[in-house]
Structure formats: C-alpha cells, structure tokens
Amino acid sequence: MTNPGDGRNRDSTPHITNPVNNPSGPPPVRISPRLGWIIGGVVVAGLIVSQSVRVIPAGFVGVVFSALSGVKPNPLEAGLHFVVPFVDQVNLYDARLQEVTLAQNAAQNDEGSIRARSKEGLDITADVTVQFRIDRSKAAILHKDLGRNYINTVLRPQLRSKVRDSIGQFGAADLISNQRTQLEASITTELQKSFARNNLILDAILLRELKIPESVAQAIEQKQTAEQQVAVERNRLQQAEISAQRDVVQAEGKAKAAIETAKGEAEALSLRGRALKENPQLIQLTVAERLAPGVQTIMLPSDGNFLLDLKSLGTQTQPTPQQPTAPAKPGN
Incomplete structure (x- = not known):
C-alpha cells in the first residue's frame, strides 16, 4: 500500500505519456488502404x-x-x-570448350592417371586430357537424360574405358616410339561414338604422358640402340657397294672408250694405207714432212721417183782445189 504522504515513492514512479490522450504530442501516421x-x-x-x-x-x-x-x-x-x-x-x-584431365598430379576436381595394360600385358600409365563441348541444339535432351552431373556420370568413365581398350591394342615399345599418334587416333574414334550417343562433341584427345616400367624402358632403349647401329652399318655397306658399282661402271666406260679409240685408229691407218697404195707420191710427201726442216732435200716430180740430197749434190759439184805446181829444175 502506498503512502500518499511519502513523496519519495511518488517521485520514483516513471510517468508515461499517452500520445493519444496528450493533445500536445506528434500526430499518428496513418496509411490509407x-x-x-x-x-x-x-x-x-x-x-x-x-x-x-x-x-x-x-x-x-x-x-x-x-x-x-x-x-x-x-x-x-x-x-x-x-x-x-x-x-x-x-x-x-x-556450351563453351571444356576440358577434363586424368593425370597423376591432377587438379582438385580431376582424377588420377589411367592405368592400362599393353598388348604384351605390361603396365602402362597414361595421363590424358580430353577437350569437349556440349551439343547446343540437344542441351534439353542432355538435361533430361543425364543432368548437370554428366561429366562424372558419363564423360570420365567413358574416357577411362576407351583409353584402356585402345592401349591394349598396341605394344609397349610401339607406344613410346612411333605409335603414339595412332593411339590418339584410336581413342578419338571410339570416344567420338560414345560422346555422340550422349549429345557431347569431342574436340581433341591429348596424351600428355605414357609411362612404362623402368626395366622395360631400358630394354627397349637398348634394343633400339642396337637396331640403329645395325642400320648404320647397313648404310655403310650399301654406300661401299654403290661406290664399287660406280668404279666398275667407270672402268667399263674407260675400256669401251679405249676400244673405240683403237678401232678409230685402226680404221684411220687402214684408210691411210689404202691412200698411200693408191697414191705413191704421198710417201715422198710424208717423208719430206717428217724430215723438214732439219734435212735439206729437194723432191723432183719426175718419173724417176727419187729424192735428191742437196748436201751430197753440193759436195759433188764443188770444184776440187788445184795443187800448187812445183818450180822447174834448172837445166830442164
């Protein structure tokens, strides 16, 4: 019970003003319907x-x-x-170009490498990247059949399966030497069929790395080195054979040339002998040509058919010097 004479209690009670009953307060905000x-x-x-x-x-x-x-x-x-x-x-x-990588050191959203067996049964590890895009015109069918998680439900399993199947068709030595392109083509062909059935478009298959056991790699390397040495020796032998054949051909050519030269000389001698036989005067002309100009001779075109030596002729025609006459004895 409150004591009305107690001013302290009366002052301590908070006084709340009622805006509705207080005409001096702010007017209420009213929103019309x-x-x-x-x-x-x-x-x-x-x-x-x-x-x-x-x-x-x-x-x-x-x-x-x-x-x-x-x-x-x-x-x-x-x-x-x-x-x-x-x-x-x-x-x-x-609908843009996308890629999925299956590798040993793959990103957070990618899986590990693909393990397969070669034609001989050797373990092969492949790091593969596939580039693809969805078929824009068939995006509704893709959504209805596969949903938004199509990469994990279709793409990755199909990629692993096709890579394993294709690697099994090749030998390990061929895969690391000269059959890499053929392997990519085989994977591409098989994967294109699978992607087409699932309304995906394959752009490219990239074989990032192919790994085989180290011991097998060393054996293959030694074999390839030996084959290369054999090939080098074979090339040398072929070059020697080609050089020998070239020498034979050159010798045959020289022999044929000598024969033809001899034939030509014989024919020339035969023609010359026939000409000398038919024209005897040519003998004197030939002798004169051989002797001239060291020998002074004169050819007389007479029927005697002889050569006149000018030196002997000069010796014969030169007058003999006279002997001095001895003085006469007195008394004769």
Whole structure:
C-alpha cells in the first residue's frame, strides 16, 4: 500500500505519456488502404517481372523446365528471355570448350592417371586430357537424360574405358616410339561414338604422358640402340657397294672408250694405207714432212721417183782445189 504522504515513492514512479490522450504530442501516421494496395501491387509486379525475365550469359544455353509440361525442347540462347514466372525454371549449361584431365598430379576436381595394360600385358600409365563441348541444339535432351552431373556420370568413365581398350591394342615399345599418334587416333574414334550417343562433341584427345616400367624402358632403349647401329652399318655397306658399282661402271666406260679409240685408229691407218697404195707420191710427201726442216732435200716430180740430197749434190759439184805446181829444175 502506498503512502500518499511519502513523496519519495511518488517521485520514483516513471510517468508515461499517452500520445493519444496528450493533445500536445506528434500526430499518428496513418496509411490509407488505397496507398497500401498500390505499394503491394508494385511489390508483386516487381517480383513477377524478376521471375519472368531471364538473362542467358554469353557462351551458355538455358534449358527450361516447366512445372506443367516438363523440359521444353528448345534451349535458350545467350540474351534476354521471358518465361512463365513461378512455373518455368531455367537451368544454365556451359556450351563453351571444356576440358577434363586424368593425370597423376591432377587438379582438385580431376582424377588420377589411367592405368592400362599393353598388348604384351605390361603396365602402362597414361595421363590424358580430353577437350569437349556440349551439343547446343540437344542441351534439353542432355538435361533430361543425364543432368548437370554428366561429366562424372558419363564423360570420365567413358574416357577411362576407351583409353584402356585402345592401349591394349598396341605394344609397349610401339607406344613410346612411333605409335603414339595412332593411339590418339584410336581413342578419338571410339570416344567420338560414345560422346555422340550422349549429345557431347569431342574436340581433341591429348596424351600428355605414357609411362612404362623402368626395366622395360631400358630394354627397349637398348634394343633400339642396337637396331640403329645395325642400320648404320647397313648404310655403310650399301654406300661401299654403290661406290664399287660406280668404279666398275667407270672402268667399263674407260675400256669401251679405249676400244673405240683403237678401232678409230685402226680404221684411220687402214684408210691411210689404202691412200698411200693408191697414191705413191704421198710417201715422198710424208717423208719430206717428217724430215723438214732439219734435212735439206729437194723432191723432183719426175718419173724417176727419187729424192735428191742437196748436201751430197753440193759436195759433188764443188770444184776440187788445184795443187800448187812445183818450180822447174834448172837445166830442164
């Protein structure tokens, strides 16, 4: 019970002013029903517009799922699109070039290397990268059949399977030497068929690395080294044979040339002998040509058919010097 004479208790009680009963307070804010309907309509309209407008980014396609009719067959290309609000749901799919790597030191979202066996049964480890893209025109079928997790449900298992099957068709030595391109072609051919069935487009298969046991690699390297040495020796032998054949051909050519030269000389001598026989004067002409100019001779074209030695002729025609006459004895 409060003591009315106790001023202390009366002052300690808080005094609350009632704005309704206090005419000096601020007037209350009142919203008319009409304004409330307008604000509510604007909010609902904005929500409807936000749900009906969808923007597809560049490089993506949108697959529309309708709560009434299911997946719509025509995907939405990049740009602005209108859908049925609260009924249609747009699922984005990346239609750009993508890649998945299966390697030992793969990224966080990738798996490890592919282990397979060669034609001889040797263990081979392959690091592979596959580059692909989805079929834009069949994105709706991809969404309906595989869903957004198609990389893990289809792509990776198919890649591992096709790589193992293709490696099993080749020998280990061929894979690390000269059959790498053929292996890539085999994997590409088989993987293209699998991707086509799942509405994916294969762009490229890249064999990053092929590993075989170290002991096998050393044996293959030694074998290849021996084969290369044999090839070098074979090339040397072929070069020697070619050189010998060239010498034989040159000798045969020289022999044929000598024979033809001898034939020509014999024919020339025969013709010359026939000419001398038919023309005896040519003998004197030939002798004169051989003797001239060291020997002074004169050829007389007479029927005697002889040569006259000018020196002997000069000796014969020179007068003999006279002997001095002895003085006469007196008395004779």
